[in-house]
Amino acid sequence: MITFKSDSDIVLMRQAGRIVADVLKLMRDMVRPGIDTLTLDKAAENLIIKANAKPAFKGYKVPDTPPFPGTICASINNEIIHGIPSKDRFLEEGDIISIDTGASFKGFFGDAAITLPVGQISEDRQRLLDLTLLSLHKGRDAIRPGATLGDIGNAVERTVTPHGLGVVRDYAGHGIGRHLHEAPQVCNFGQKGTGITVKSRMTFCVEPMITAGSEEIVLDEEDKWTVYTADGSDAAHFEYSLLVTDEGSEILTPWED
Secondary structure, eight states: OOOOOOHHHHHHHHHHHHHHHHHHHHHHHHOOTTOBHHHHHHHHHHHHHHTTOEESSTTOOOTTSOOOOOSEEEEETTEEEOOOOOTTOBOOTTOEEEEEEEEEETTEEEEEEEEEEOSSOOHHHHHHHHHHHHHHHHHHHTOSTTOBHHHHHHHHHHHHGGGTOEEOOSOOEEEOSSSSSEEEEEOSOOOTTOSSBOOTTOEEEEOOEEESSOOOEEEOTTTSOOEEETTOOOEEEOBEEEEEOSSSEEESSOTTO
């Protein structure tokens, strides 16, 4: 069931979203060659707790999968999403890392993601990051009361596919509010004019997950969380939590500020 947020709900969601944005800004400052991903995770957890919030991902459960052990998802190069932080995983010059995180504040959630360069990266990797971020912006631009979820997915898809990039179709954006994942599902592909009609006071996440090659994915058989590109190509992931307004949308996780 899709929920519509009250004024008081929105106040708390802005606060949760600001905490998430602050974490991603901290990650942007910390990411560098030689750092391990567990160090990033601990810094993110400390910031969230200091803000009187709770890490949304740590201990998160899905059926037949162990609880997620991290505060952030740290996904490197060909890892699309849900990479597990580790003291043995060190970033190297030229890598790209997708960092996804969430926080719960007084019963409401924020969720967002960015993909960051580690030092100097190749032109191909920079192009992937630039186009994935652009697709997020285009998806957001499609949001207004009366638009459809198909309009949003179409805006994302047509930004990247003409450039030979792939859209991950097995995972999608989602509603957010009192729960980390709520209705509706927000796909990164679709046809204009199809799907649920967008209305003011909806809150949901738009999160393009884009590959440099095939759209096919592989789930890590050991950790049951990490999702890879099947062909080993690079992947990027950007995400906002958004509030639908009468004029368009408000970014609740303003990590670009």
